[in-house]
Amino acid sequence: MTILNYVIRRIFYMLFVIWGIATIVFFITRILPGDPVGAILGPQAPQDVVDKIRREYGFDKPIYVQYIDFLTKIVRGDLGRSIATNRPVIYDIGERFPATFELATSALIIALIIGIPAGIVSALRKDKGIDHALRIVSLFGVSMPVFWLGLMLLLVFYYMLGLLPGPGRLDPYIKEPPRITGLLTIDSLLTGNIDAFFNALSHLILPAFVLGYLSSAYIARVTRASILETLRQDHVKFARSKGLPRNKILTRHIIKPSLIPIVTIIGLVYGWLLEGAVLTETIFGWPGLGSYLTRAMIYMDYDSIVGGVMVVALIYSVINLIVDILYVYIDPRIRYG
Amino acid sequence: MNRGVKIPSLPWIISIILLILLIISWSYFLMYSRQGGQTVSLATRPDTLVIAMDISDAVSLDPAVAYEFTSVMVVNQLYDKIVDYEPPDLAKVVPAVAESWSYTPDGKTWTFKIRQGIKFANGDPLDAKAVEYSLRRVLQLGKTAAWLLQQFIAKPEDIVATDNYTVVIKLKESVAPDLFLSALAFTTSAIVNPKEVEAHASGGDMGSAWLTDHSAGSGPYILEKWERNSQIILKANPNYWRGKPAIDTIIIKHVPEPATQMMLLQKGDVDIALGLTIDQIQQLKDVRGVKIQEYPVLQLAYIGMNVNNKYLSDERVRTAIKYAIDYDGIIRDILKGGAMKVQTIIPYPLLGFNPATPYYRDVAKAKQLLAEAGYPNGFEIELAYPAGSHPQEEIAQKIQRDLAEVGIRVILRPMAASEMYQKYRQQSLQMVLAGWGSDYPDPDNNAKAFGDYRIKQLAWRNMWYDNYSADLVEKAYKELDKATREALYKQLTDYILQHGPYVVLYQVIQFVAMRTWVEGFVPDPSFGTYLHLYKVYKEPVLKQ
Numbered sequence: 033m034t035i036l037n038y039v040i041r042r043i044f045y046m047l048f049v050i051w052g053i054a055t056i057v058f059f060i061t062r063i064l065p066g067d068p069v070g071a072i073l074g075p076q077a078p079q080d081v082v083d084k085i086r087r088e089y090g091f092d093k094p095i096y097v098q099y100i101d102f103l104t105k106i107v108r109g110d111l112g113r114s115i116a117t118n119r120p121v122i123y124d125i126g127e128r129f130p131a132t133f134e135l136a137t138s139a140l141i142i143a144l145i146i147g148i149p150a151g152i153v154s155a156l157r158k159d160k161g162i163d164h165a166l167r168i169v170s171l172f173g174v175s176m177p178v179f180w181l182g183l184m185l186l187l188v189f190y191y192m193l194g195l196l197p198g199p200g201r202l203d204p205y206i207k208e209p210p211r212i213t214g215l216l217t218i219d220s221l222l223t224g225n226i227d228a229f230f231n232a233l234s235h236l237i238l239p240a241f242v243l244g245y246l247s248s249a250y251i252a253r254v255t256r257a258s259i260l261e262t263l264r265q266d267h268v269k270f271a272r273s274k275g276l277p278r279n280k281i282l283t284r285h286i287i288k289p290s291l292i293p294i295v296t297i298i299g300l301v302y303g304w305l306l307e308g309a310v311l312t313e314t315i316f317g318w319p320g321l322g323s324y325l326t327r328a329m330i331y332m333d334y335d336s337i338v339g340g341v342m343v344v345a346l347i348y349s350v351i352n353l354i355v356d357i358l359y360v361y362i363d364p365r366i367r368y369g
Numbered sequence: 370m371n372r373g374v375k376i377p378s379l380p381w382i383i384s385i386i387l388l389i390l391l392i393i394s395w396s397y398f399l400m401y402s403r404q405g406g407q408t409v410s411l412a413t414r415p416d417t418l419v420i421a422m423d424i425s426d427a428v429s430l431d432p433a434v435a436y437e438f439t440s441v442m443v444v445n446q447l448y449d450k451i452v453d454y455e456p457p458d459l460a461k462v463v464p465a466v467a468e469s470w471s472y473t474p475d476g477k478t479w480t481f482k483i484r485q486g487i488k489f490a491n492g493d494p495l496d497a498k499a500v501e502y503s504l505r506r507v508l509q510l511g512k513t514a515a516w517l518l519q520q521f522i523a524k525p526e527d528i529v530a531t532d533n534y535t536v537v538i539k540l541k542e543s544v545a546p547d548l549f550l551s552a553l554a555f556t557t558s559a560i561v562n563p564k565e566v567e568a569h570a571s572g573g574d575m576g577s578a579w580l581t582d583h584s585a586g587s588g589p590y591i592l593e594k595w596e597r598n599s600q601i602i603l604k605a606n607p608n609y610w611r612g613k614p615a616i617d618t619i620i621i622k623h624v625p626e627p628a629t630q631m632m633l634l635q636k637g638d639v640d641i642a643l644g645l646t647i648d649q650i651q652q653l654k655d656v657r658g659v660k661i662q663e664y665p666v667l668q669l670a671y672i673g674m675n676v677n678n679k680y681l682s683d684e685r686v687r688t689a690i691k692y693a694i695d696y697d698g699i700i701r702d703i704l705k706g707g708a709m710k711v712q713t714i715i716p717y718p719l720l721g722f723n724p725a726t727p728y729y730r731d732v733a734k735a736k737q738l739l740a741e742a743g744y745p746n747g748f749e750i751e752l753a754y755p756a757g758s759h760p761q762e763e764i765a766q767k768i769q770r771d772l773a774e775v776g777i778r779v780i781l782r783p784m785a786a787s788e789m790y791q792k793y794r795q796q797s798l799q800m801v802l803a804g805w806g807s808d809y810p811d812p813d814n815n816a817k818a819f820g821d822y823r824i825k826q827l828a829w830r831n832m833w834y835d836n837y838s839a840d841l842v843e844k845a846y847k848e849l850d851k852a853t854r855e856a857l858y859k860q861l862t863d864y865i866l867q868h869g870p871y872v873v874l875y876q877v878i879q880f881v882a883m884r885t886w887v888e889g890f891v892p893d894p895s896f897g898t899y900l901h902l903y904k905v906y907k908e909p910v911l912k913q
Contacts, residue, residue, distance in 0.1 A: 066787030067794075073513065075790050076808055076818075079825045081513055082794075117597075118428050127597065145384045183628055191632045195395070198638055199629050204419075204600060204620045233394040315626045319598035323625070327425065332787040 035357065042356070046349040053345045054338055058102060061334050062095050068332035072115050089115065091334070102338070111342070112335025116327065121339035124324060128308075129343070130214025131201060132320035135243065135312075136305035138236050142244025143251055143301060148294070150248065151255025152287065158260065166252065173249025182242045182315040189238060197235050199317035206231045239316040243309055247301045254297040258290040265289075291362045299355035303348045415907045416617040418887070421624040421633050422643040425598050431580035432559035433507045436514045439601075441556050442897035443621070446603055448559035448586035449610075451481055451500065451536075452550050456893040456900070457664065459810035460720050462550040466500065466560055466587075467536075470550075476543030476849050483534040488608040489562040489587045497530035502563040504528045504538075506575050514557040517809070521549055545848050547720065551811035556898060561585050589614045589903035598623050603902075615889075615906035634659060634882055640907070641883040641890065643897075647707040650880045660885050664892040665709050667716045667807035668877040669815075672752075672768070674870040677832040678799050680748050684868060689738035691872050693775045694768060695730040700875055703763045708875035713862040714819040716876050718894065720851070721812035721858030725866060735775040747776025753792070754802040756783035764874070765802050793830050804877075810895050812858050816842045819871060820861055831870040838864055 069086045070077070086092050090101060105112060111121040147170075154166045189196040201216055202208060209219040209228050217236070220228035262268070263286065271285045308322025321340070328336035359366050427439040435444045453465040464470075467481040487495040505525035507515050522528065527539040540549065552558065561576075562585040569579035576585075584592035587610065590603040603619040622639060624630045631649050633639040635656065645653070653659050674681045674690065681687055700708045713723035739747060754765045762783070769779040779800075784792070792798050805827065807814045821842040822828040822835065838861065845857040865871065881892055889904040 064788075065791065066785055067791035068787050070790045070794060071785075071787035075793070075803065076806065077513065078516055079794065081516060085513070116428070141387065145387070183626075186629065186632060191636055194636075198633050198636070199624055199626075200622065201599065204602065204622070230394040233390065237391065237395075315629055317599070317622070317624050317626070317629065319596070319623070323425070323598070330785070332785070 035360065039353065039357070042353050046346075046353065049349060050342055050345045054106070054342045055099075057341045058099060058334075058338050059095070061332060061337050062098070064332070066332050068115050068334055071331050072333065085115075089113065089334075111339035114328070114336040115333050116331055116336065121335050124336065125321065125339060125343055127214075128319060128321045128324045131318060132306060132308045132313075132322065134215040134217060135236065135239055135309075135318060135320060136302065138240035139243035139247060139305050140298070140302050142240055143247035144298070145248075146245065147248035147251030148255055151252040151294075152259060154252065154256045155259035155263065167256075170249040170252045173246050174253075176246065178242060178246055178309065179311045179315065181246070182239070182312055185238050185242060186315065196238055197231075199315070201235050201318065202228065202232055203235075239312050239318055242312055243305060247305065250301055251294070251297055255290070255294050258293040259286060262286055262290045288362065292359060295355055295358050295362065299351045303351045306347045306351075307344045416615075417620065418616045418618070418641070418902065418905055418907070419620045419622060419639040420641045420643060421622050421630045421639040423625040424601060424621060424623045425625065427595075427597075427601075429577075429581040430584065430592060430595065431577050432503075432556050432561060432586075433510045433575075434512045434514070434577060434581070435556060436512075438896050439621075442900055443592075443601055443603070444556040444559060445898060445900060446588055446590040446619070446902050447584040447592055448556065448561065448588040449487065449495075450556065450559050451553045453554050454810060454893075454895070454899040456891050456895070457718070459667075459718055459894060459899075462547065462554055465554075466495065472546060476546065476847075477540045479538045479540070479549070481536045481538070483536060484610070485534060487587050487610045489565070489585065490591045490606045490608055491562065491565060491585075492608060493562055493564055495560060495562075495587050496533045497536045498533075499560055499563055500536045501528055501530040502566075503560045504558060506561070506566075507557055510575055510577060512577075514555070517552045517555055517557050521552060543847050543849065545811075545813065545846060545851075545854055547851065547854075548811045548813045548846065551809045554899070555809050560587060562587075589901075590619060609903070611903070614903035616902065619902060631882075634884070637884060640887050641881060643881055645880065645882055647705045647880070650707075650882060651705065653882050658885055659882055661880055661882050662890070662892055663707075663878055663880050664894055665717055666877050666879045666894050666896060667719070667810065668804055668896075669711065669714065669716055670708075670764075670802075670804045670874045670877065671714075672872040672874065673793075673798070673801045673803060673827060673831045674872070675796065675799050675831050676834075676870045677796070678750070680744065680750060681799070681870065683742045685738045685742040686744065687870060688867075689735040689742070689775065690772065690777070691728045692731045692738065693735040693772050693777070694728070694872060694874070695771050696726075696728065696874060698730075698771075699764055699767060703760050703767065704875065707878050707880065709878055711876040712866060712873045714865055714869070714871065714873060715812045715815050715858060715862055716807060716894075719807070719810055719812050719815075720855055721816070721845075721862065723859060723862035723866070725863070727866070728872075730771070732774055739776060744776070747778060749778045749780060751780045751782050751799040752802060753782045753784055753789055753798045753800070755786050755789055761802055768802070796830055796832050798830075806896065809898075813842075813846050816845060816858065816861055819869065820865055827871075833870045835868070838869070 070082050073082055090098060114121050114124055117124055150166045154163045157163050190198050197203060206228050207225065209216065209223045209225045212219045212222055216232035217229055220232060268285055271281050308320050308325060310322035310326040313320045313323045325340040328340060424439045426437040428437055429435055430440055430444055432444050432448055435441050449466045451465060451467045452462045455463050466484060466487060468484040470479060470481045472479045483497050483500060489495055504518065505528050507518050508522065508525045521540045521544060522538065523541045529537050531537050565585040566576035566580060570576045571578060582595045589606055589609045591606050593604045594602040600623060601621040605614045605617045607613050624633060627645050627649060630642040630644055634642040650661055654661060674687055676682055696710055700706065700710060709717065710726050712726045712728055715721040715723065739745065752765055752768060754761045765781055769781055772779050793801055805818060817824055818826040820828055820838040822833055823839050841857060841861045845854050848854040848857060883890060886907045887905060888908055889906050893900045
């Protein structure tokens with residue numbers, strides 16, 4: 033079967049999985065004790081106001097009726113309405129996601145730049161000084177609490193040294209580019225606003241580095257392990273004995289066969305970054321998906337939670353699909369059919 | 370098929386490009402921000418005020434809808450109201466859009482004389498028609514905060530502009546004048562520009578969707594931009610009737626993390642930080658260039674006791690608990706002095722504030738009362754509080770320890786807020802550690818909540834169906850004479866102090882930290898509802 037058939041089949045599975053997850057989360061949120069309307073309006077709100085708003089949102093209807101309403105709305109692309117913001121969930125997520133996407137992608141780029149070379153060097157120079165040094169650095173990366181690292185970097189680079197800007201995506205005195213993609217860097221480039229571009233980039237550096245460093249640790253470790261595994265195999269010795277040039281051996285015979293686990297972990301890391309890093313967002317005042325979803329969960333904001341979970345499930349499914357397709361290009365032995 | 374992945378060259382090229390970009394952006398940033406070795410930031414511009422706070426609670430800036438702390442604070446800068454408060458004095462209402470008013474002897478019909486010469490920000494004149502439109506709009510939209518006016522006014526037609534500068538309002542029944550004026554001073558009663566609002570109306574929403582993030586007021590500031598969870602930018606209104614404010618631009622920056630707020634403040638990149646913890650305030654006390662203001666807010670922390678519970682139904686048991694708590698210890702050790710010892714249900718500085726604090730930790734007395742009630746060996750009881758919240762968690766644990774000493778074994782029940790408030794409203798909690806913030810600066814708000822079970826607020830949630838208290842509340846609600854009203858509230862607060870199902874622990878003191886160059890900032894005990902930022906100005910940096 034062709035790649036296209038495979039992709040179409042996978043998309044159907046994906047929709048099924050997302051529907052399944054949405055259904056489970058839908059029922060869990062309704063069954064758990066607690067009233068989101070009362071929580072969001074606060075203890076002061078008079079009872080009749082709380083009841084009225086509950087009726088407006090349809091939360092007084094029987095749960096199966098609510099579920100049917102939910103399904104019919106999903107088909108139209110309506111993810112419901114957030115109680116906390118009183119706006120359609122799809123609107124809220126659409127507003128928040130670009131900020132998260134920009135941060136996550138920048139973090140991933142940093143993670144790849146740091147992690148993959150570190151893993152390769154570590155594997156090739158196994159047990160030498162550089163290997164130990166890099167492994168210690170990556171150990172810090174997986175162990176360090178993101179909250180602490182973020183605050184520490186902010187303290188050093190912003191507060192003490194004044195080298196990098198403080199929290200937020202853009203300084204207030206910079207003219208913000210019109211919203212085309214929602215990514216400040218891209219939008220400012222598209223509209224030729226160089227000041228905004230560099231300002232947005234400078235604001236990205238710290239939070240992206242925090243997330244990037246932490247992610248690079250995982251990527252480095254998997255890279256190292258995978259390359260070591262490949263090095264144990266005979267074909268490397270064979271290639272060397274044939275007299276092939278060193279960098280050809282490196283790229284074609286060592287790195288390429290090791291890519292499967294590396295691409296897998298990159299997919300997982302990117303998915304994790306895209307679902308929003310709430311702690312990083314809190315420290316750096318980054319209006320992303322993570323803080324939105326966390327707030328929704330604390331207040332049991334039903335539609336926001338279900339809508340948000342569905343978006344996250346979609347993100348992971350799409351990334352998994354892309355990773356699976358990449359496998360075909362990486363390893364010619366893999367065929368889908 | 371063998372697709373060669375060129376790993377060495379391409380990624381290295383990309384990395385080098387990115388590195389160059391990073392270095393360029395860094396030097397750009399340095400160029401912009403550095404001047405003479407000192408980081409010059411927005412905050413030091415004399416015409417701009419930068420405030421750091423958490424703005425994620427704001428839902429709408431339409432005055433008829435706004436009810437969250439952030440929204441109300443911002444709305445107060447954008448609009449005028451008929452009458453207003455001048456913090457820190459919350460006992461007296463002052464003229465604003467209305468320059469004078471009067472009411473009939475039965476207190477049911479009010480006449481307001483509208484000040485002439487007020488213009489909306491876009492130049493349109495503000496007259497009685499605008500007042501009529503704005504107040505009717507609140508009732509017609511019927512959003513969350515509408516109850517403030519609905520409790521007094523039956524229908525929109527009871528608000529009439531009888532001529533260009535006179536508005537007459539008919540009330541459902543007679544109420545204490547201060548109380549009605551208090552409702553008119555709240556941002557819900559703000560005056561919007563009917564022409565602009567109707568021009569943006571869609572689907573019968575009376576312009577509410579547009580007003581969510583645009584302003585159409587006569588207040589000292591205009592809403593320039595609201596980026597949710599990022600920042601709110603206000604610009605001075607040149608047509609403001611009191612004169613253009615000294616600060617031309619106000620930037621309210623979303624900084625949810627207190628540690629980050631503190632860095633920004635110390636660096637001078639923000640002028641005012643709202644939301645620092647008491648520990649951070651202590652640290653800032655000795656920092657040059659930063660000054661602290663402390664002020665009580667209309668927020669009380671209390672323990673609610675469900676009178677239906679078999680132990681708590683006996684008043685001697687409730688009194689025993691009141692004598693078992695270590696109030697001073699809570700304020701001193703847990704709150705580090707960030708609270709006022711208050712044991713009555715109307716906060717300072719409202720009319721009716723009762724400074725009596727007869728309860729103190731007396732283990733012997735508490736044990737004696739318990740024995741008299743028939744529980745010499747104490748009993749078990751549950752205490753609910755919002756999970757993971759501070760200082761509630763620490764206070765709950767301390768209460769557990771304090772009550773253990775008199776024989777009462779407290780089972781702590783931390784709960785998610787959504788669950789706790791639902792159970793509380795269902796009257797199914799035994800004891801609860803909660804707080805009450807006054808919605809507006811009239812004592813009726815607290816009196817009703819704590820004293821009148823008929824309105825299904827706190828008294829009802831704790832199943833304290835006390836008619837004497839409820840009747841007193843309703844009497845004070847209608848009382849036209851201020852002195853008599855004050856006496857009624859004294860009676861009420863004393864009564865609840867003795868018989869009520871509450872242990873009021875303290876009144877919250879809040880702190881605001883700001884740079885020393887900020888002048889004219891007067892904190893508002895009512896959570897910023899009446900904050901007047903147009904009075905703020907900055908002393909030039911050179912003088913510091």
